[in-house]
Amino acid sequence: MAVPVVSSVSPNKGPVSGGTTVTLTGTGFTGATAVKFGSVAATSFTIVSGTQIIAVTPAGTGAVNVTVTTSGGTSTPSVTYTYVPAPSLSSLSPSQGPVSGGTVVTLTGANLSGATAVRFDGVAASSFTVVSATQITAVTPAHGAGSAAVTVTTPGGTSNPLSYGYFNAPTLTALAPTQGPTYAGSAVTLTGTSLTTATGVFFGSTPASFTVLSATQVTVVAPAGAAGAVIVTVVTTAGTSNGLTYTRVEGPAI
Missing domain, CATH: 2.60.40.10 (Immunoglobulins)
Incomplete structure (x- = not known):
């Protein structure tokens, strides 16, 4: 039996807590006995076909090699999966604006690189720009009067919420x-x-x-x-x- 080959893993990033379902693509997966992320075994995995495996990532940190083992041997560690720290928010400015939305808000925090979403009470920001790992600018969506929980989502997870106040025009x-x-x-x-x-x-x-x-x-x-x-x-x-x-x-x- 040929040694398995891992050609890709998708997604290739996820939270340090693990639990992400990823798809491994390659060859020689039939009869796989182990899938590892670095030296740690996948929480679970399912052989879909000789060219595809679905696995659940274990907890980990940093970039690790993904390997598959069969009776033919263990794949060469050439594909990596990166564990991303969860984002956190420490402040937003301004902290309030009109119910019509359209206010540019600066979010400050940590581990904001690669953000995939900024939400106000679950509603996506009209747009956002990742300025750096510690700063994002976002345009507020429309929302009823009151407070909204603002969160940032990255491959590492979803941040703690901060409150943004929506007010009616005077x-x-x-x-x-x-x-x-x-x-x-x-x-x-x-x-x-x-x-x-x-x-x-x-x-x-x-x-x-x-x-x-x-x-x-x-x-x-x-x-x-x-x-x-x-x-x-x-x-x-x-x-x-x-x-x-x-x-x-x-x-x-x-």
Whole structure:
């Protein structure tokens, strides 16, 4: 009987914990008595034909030779299988964005090379790029308001989850008072929805100091400006609100 020959193994990478089902292709597999990954026997194997074996990988580390033994001998160790450490995530930035998706998020961690998927609550990222073994950039998919578990999958397995928050875009329904002086200092109360993550309030293009009171209310100090109407907007991590009109008048507020 001829000595078996292993020509390929697919997939050729998997987790260090083992348990991956792989297909060995070659010749002379009939009557195989052993399949080994390095010096460790496969957890199990099935001879499909003289040219194919299906095996389950044992636990291991690094790159190891895959061999098949029959009564004709043991194959030459020329095909390797690589054990890949499981990926892990340590941070993501930003950690929140709009429900519409489209936010570019940077994931930082370890063993991220060869990533095959980035998921937000099981939903695939719109796209992702492996920058290095410690960093991936991903574009968030659309998702309902709330938190989503973010994971990265590689041949080494699936990472621990990190939380990403989805928020509805802010809206403004009222501001009071609607008029004030041209000089700075007037307190204005903005009412609306999804204001919790406000990062800026603008009178036209001029930023104003503000305090978030709740998801529906923000107080702001109107900045100085020329007499006339100006559009007030709120910016949050989920986007920019609709605008409401605030009017500056000369002299005392009307």
